[in-house]
Amino acid sequence: MEVRSRAPGKIILAGEHAVVHGATAVAAAIDLYTHVLFRLLPPPYDSGDGLVELELKDVDLVFSWPLSRLEQAFKEITPLPSSPRSCSQENLEVLQMLVGEKNIPEARIELSSGVYAFLHLYTSIHGLKPAKVVVTSDLPLGSGLGSSASFCVSISAALIALTDATAIEKKTGWLTFGDTELELVNKWAFEGEKIIHGKPSGIDNTVSTFGSMIMFRSGELTRIKSTAPLKMLITNTKVGRNTKALVAGVSERAFRHPDAMQSVFAAVDFISKEMSTVIESPASDDISVTAKEEKIEELMEMNQGLLQCMGVSHASIEAVLRTTLKYKLASKLTGAGGGGCVLTLLPTLLCNTVAERAIDELEAGGFQCLKAEVGGKGLEISFE
Numbered sequence: 339m340e341v342r343s344r345a346p347g348k349i350i351l352a353g354e355h356a357v358v359h360g361a362t363a364v365a366a367a368i369d370l371y372t373h374v375l376f377r378l379l380p381p382p383y384d385s386g387d388g389l390v391e392l393e394l395k396d397v398d399l400v401f402s403w404p405l406s407r408l409e410q411a412f413k414e415i416t417p418l419p420s421s422p423r424s425c426s427q428e429n430l431e432v433l434q435m436l437v438g439e440k441n442i443p444e445a446r447i448e449l450s451s452g453v454y455a456f457l458h459l460y461t462s463i464h465g466l467k468p469a470k471v472v473v474t475s476d477l478p479l480g481s482g483l484g485s486s487a488s489f490c491v492s493i494s495a496a497l498i499a500l501t502d503a504t505a506i507e508k509k510t511g512w513l514t515f516g517d518t519e520l521e522l523v524n525k526w527a528f529e530g531e532k533i534i535h536g537k538p539s540g541i542d543n544t545v546s547t548f549g550s551m552i553m554f555r556s557g558e559l560t561r562i563k564s565t566a567p568l569k570m571l572i573t574n575t576k577v578g579r580n581t582k583a584l585v586a587g588v589s590e591r592a593f594r595h596p597d598a599m600q601s602v603f604a605a606v607d608f609i610s611k612e613m614s615t616v617i618e619s620p621a622s623d624d625i626s627v628t629a630k631e632e633k634i635e636e637l638m639e640m641n642q643g644l645l646q647c648m649g650v651s652h653a654s655i656e657a658v659l660r661t662t663l664k665y666k667l668a669s670k671l672t673g674a675g676g677g678g679c680v681l682t683l684l685p686t687l688l689c690n691t692v693a694e695r696a697i698d699e700l701e702a703g704g705f706q707c708l709k710a711e712v713g714g715k716g717l718e719i720s721f722e
């Protein structure tokens with residue numbers, strides 16, 4: 339039995355970090371995906387041991403665990419695909435031991451948390467069955483484009499697709515789950531994100547699961563629809579960072595300065611709400627489209643200023659902002675910051691040569707520019 343899944347990455351147009359503290363944020367899926375191939379293998383014929391194998395193609399690593407090792411390490415494994423559950427502290431310690439035995443080089447140790455998330459999802463959904471899972475991604479890892487969420491969503495979806503918890507008709511081509519299955523996948527993916535991020539808001543896994551553009555607050559999503567296409571340039575500073583550490587840093591700052599930081603989060607809440615109103619406002623001609631884009635640009639700049647207040651900007655992000663500003667383009671970091679990716683709005687009437695000159699200058703500075711379609715598809719699966 340075999341299934342494939344793909345789940346998109348995302349950009350956050352407004353509200354990252356503040357959303358962890360209850361503010362509204364606006365996010366959209368992008369057309370860069372994490373792909374998973376999941377094959378359930380038949381149980382071994384003899385009394386020999388089967389394996390669970392995980393191949394992470396992007397980082398050129400393959401892990402495998404004999405089922406007997408997993409059975410011995412966990413006190414109890416009761417697969418319950420329909421009941422998403424958190425990883426207990428006790429099981430997290432077991433995961434740390436199992437992954438620790440694989441001797442991941444120190445320089446790549448941040449990959450461990452993704453492997454913990456995989457093992458938690460696998461054993462909770464399928465228990466002890468031999469299987470092979472292969473993961474590849476179009477997304478740069480750990481760069482603010484939601485690689486961890488699309489990893490968790492695509493893995494959860496592939497695992498769920500081969501259980502009785504779904505009643506999907508196995509037609510040809512890429513298929514979408516029904517709402518009940520999407521909700522279930524989203525909940526499992528959130529449990530995976532908790533292992534990778536510590537304290538996620540759930541926005542990244544939600545937009546990766548459901549796609550499109552969403553306004554998100556305290557676990558609730560509202561779909562929004564742009565009345566004019568939004569063209570965004572994504573610049574990867576290539577400065578590595580870790581979302582868990584950045585989220586924890588903002589919480590520590592909020593603990594030290596509760597009143598000031600609550601005001602910052604409240605200001606972001608207004609920015610995100612206004613951003614979604616502007617995105618949905620009618621724009622039928624060049625004048626109204628330009629007015630709308632100017633408002634979005636101003637809101638992006640205001641949000642960037644508040645992200646600086648939260649302490650999550652970075653010299654590399656500031657360098658991208660200075661370059662794009664030379665071309666009168668507005669930018670903000672996207673995702674957790676601290677390096678990673680920067681978003682720049684490319685206005686509809688911007689002449690191509692200006693955009694090209696800005697991209698050339700960014701790339702000459704060692705940054706990597708990506709163009710992505712915004713607000714597209716969410717999770718899909720295929721049985722072919």
Ligand SMILES: Nc1ncnc2c1ncn2[C@@H]1O[C@H](COP(=O)(O)OP(=O)(O)OP(=O)(O)O)[C@@H](O)[C@H]1O
Pocket residue numbers: 372394395396397448449450451452453473474475478479480481482483484485486487489534535542579580581582672673674675678
């Ligand atoms: N394709 C993949 N292969 C292996 N591990 C992955 C993959 N995608 C994500 N991960 C895991 O997710 C981690 C990166 O997650 P992190 O939350 O720090 O960054 P991000 O999700 O790309 O950015 P953001 O959370 O700001 O959107 C990696 O270190 C790894 O553990």
Ligand SMILES: C[C@@](O)(CCO)CC(=O)[O-]
Pocket residue numbers: 350353354355356357358482484535537538539540541542581585672673674
């Ligand atoms: C930084 C953050 O707000 C977004 C990361 O893409 C964290 C989260 O919401 O889980």
Ligand SMILES: [Mg+2]
Pocket residue numbers: 484485486487535542581
């Ligand atoms: Mg992440």
